[in-house]
Amino acid sequence: MRHVAIIGAGQAGSNLAAKLRELGFDGRITLIGDESHPPYQRPPLSKAYLTGKLAADRLALRGPSFYAERCIDLRLATKVTRILPADKRIELGPESLAYDGLVLATGAAPIPLPEAIGGSLANVFTLRTIGDVEAITPHIAAGKRALIVGGGYIGLEVAAALNQAAVDVTLVELQERILGRVAAAETAAYFRTLHAERGVKLLEGVGLVALEGQGSVGKAQLSDGSFVDVDFAIVGIGVRPNVALAEAAGLAVENGVSVDAQGRTSEAGIWAAGDCASFLWNGRRIRIESVPHAIDQAETVAANVLGAKRDYRPRPWFWSDQFDVKLQIAGLNGGYDRIVERKGAKPGSCSYWYFAGETLLACDAINDARAYMTAKKLIDAGRSPSPADVADGVLA
Numbered sequence: 445m446r447h448v449a450i451i452g453a454g455q456a457g458s459n460l461a462a463k464l465r466e467l468g469f470d471g472r473i474t475l476i477g478d479e480s481h482p483p484y485q486r487p488p489l490s491k492a493y494l495t496g497k498l499a500a501d502r503l504a505l506r507g508p509s510f511y512a513e514r515c516i517d518l519r520l521a522t523k524v525t526r527i528l529p530a531d532k533r534i535e536l537g538p539e540s541l542a543y544d545g546l547v548l549a550t551g552a553a554p555i556p557l558p559e560a561i562g563g564s565l566a567n568v569f570t571l572r573t574i575g576d577v578e579a580i581t582p583h584i585a586a587g588k589r590a591l592i593v594g595g596g597y598i599g600l601e602v603a604a605a606l607n608q609a610a611v612d613v614t615l616v617e618l619q620e621r622i623l624g625r626v627a628a629a630e631t632a633a634y635f636r637t638l639h640a641e642r643g644v645k646l647l648e649g650v651g652l653v654a655l656e657g658q659g660s661v662g663k664a665q666l667s668d669g670s671f672v673d674v675d676f677a678i679v680g681i682g683v684r685p686n687v688a689l690a691e692a693a694g695l696a697v698e699n700g701v702s703v704d705a706q707g708r709t710s711e712a713g714i715w716a717a718g719d720c721a722s723f724l725w726n727g728r729r730i731r732i733e734s735v736p737h738a739i740d741q742a743e744t745v746a747a748n749v750l751g752a753k754r755d756y757r758p759r760p761w762f763w764s765d766q767f768d769v770k771l772q773i774a775g776l777n778g779g780y781d782r783i784v785e786r787k788g789a790k791p792g793s794c795s796y797w798y799f800a801g802e803t804l805l806a807c808d809a810i811n812d813a814r815a816y817m818t819a820k821k822l823i824d825a826g827r828s829p830s831p832a833d834v835a836d837g838v839l840a
């Protein structure tokens with residue numbers, strides 16, 4: 445292997461390049477990203493960075509000289525336009541680059557609001573990049589009215605951040621409750637109360653019919669027949685994996701670029717990692733959209749590019765910050781049939797444990813780092829405490 449090219453200079457791409465060097469790879473590495481910023485963390489974009497509580501220079505994943513010092517050829521503001529697997533080449537517009545190994549780390553893109561319901565009006569945003577935050581921040585001011593479309597983690601984090609900046613926030617969630625795709629009703633209830641107490645208007649089971657306005661958004665028509673005045677809107681209705689390049693090159697794609705346990709795509713010499721990659725988990729092809737997963741999978745793929753033949757074993761965890769509450773999630777809760785609540789030691793802290801039969805799948809720990817760490821250890825080790833012990837017993 446003489447030249448590894450990585451498409452996508454985000455969390456997975458950056459970690460992969462770094463890991464290749466750490467493992468002693470002394471060939472050429474080209475890390476290509478279509479954004480103009482060196483690889484950075486996305487989580488603060490919907491949290492402290494959105495309202496200016498975190499400086500821009502704290503976002504970068506690595507220091508300014510990191511890539512040059514390791515002879516990683518970081519090409520920013522450069523889009524890969526085509527993969528030619530038969531020739532082992534990629535095209536970057538007019539330029540063509542030969543590779544020996546190729547990794548897709550293209551991430552995911554927010555699902556936009558359809559134009560037919562006002563998605564192309566000015567002041568309607570999605571949130572994925574620093575550029576998106578730069579477009580949103582001029583609208584953040586006390587008394588402005590924001591509509592958040594979608595009650596997943598990003599929508600709720602943005603609602604909390606804007607509320608703390610004295611913006612008047614309405615959040616609409618089409619499903620019967622917030623966090624419907626990702627968390628149990630108990631966790632949703634906790635965050636519903638938190639937001640309501642702080643003055644966020646959370647409307648559940650209410651869809652957006654259309655955004656209206658002359659050029660820029662001024663009003664939202666909702667499915668309950670009401671209208672809300674809106675100065676700007678942020679749409680957080682999920683993401684789609686960036687698979688266009690892979691599809692055009694004939695790679696297998698199913699809910700993302702399909703990879704095997706070692707991160708190999710259907711094409712020899714091409715791997716994928718991070719938000720864009722789907723892998724088998726309990727018989728289903730899933731993707732995990734989280735920083736820890738992007739790092740772990742990228743590092744496993746780096747080893748495999750160099751011939752390790754190592755299977756990736758996800759040990760998922762995730763976090764969300766809303767107001768002064770830290771939610772930490774261990775495991776994947778898909779298929780749970782029972783929730784057990786455990787009270788935390790501190791006021792307001794608690795955790796919800798997801799079981800399928802007697803098997804512990806996941807845990808949502810709310811301001812309870814201890815419960816989170818215990819659950820994570822148990823889940824990683826494949827151990828399940830009894831639900832009774834979880835509720836009020838001692839957990840090893």
Ligand SMILES: Cc1cc2nc3c(=O)[nH]c(=O)nc-3n(C[C@H](O)[C@H](O)[C@H](O)COP(=O)(O)OP(=O)(O)OC[C@H]3O[C@@H](n4cnc5c(N)ncnc54)[C@H](O)[C@@H]3O)c2cc1C
Nearest residue numbers: 452454455456478486487523524550551718719733734735
């Ligand atoms: C607002 C926000 C908050 C989040 N909060 C959390 C959190 O609290 N905790 C957590 O664990 N995770 C969080 N996440 C998710 C986490 O950031 C992602 O899972 C992670 O960034 C995925 O890394 P990635 O490298 O796969 O994709 P990305 O970081 O998206 O990187 C992919 C890069 O590839 C580029 N690219 C795509 N196509 C091309 C091409 N053809 N040519 C060149 N470049 C290309 C993209 O522009 C992008 O820069 C959050 C995400 C967002 C957007």
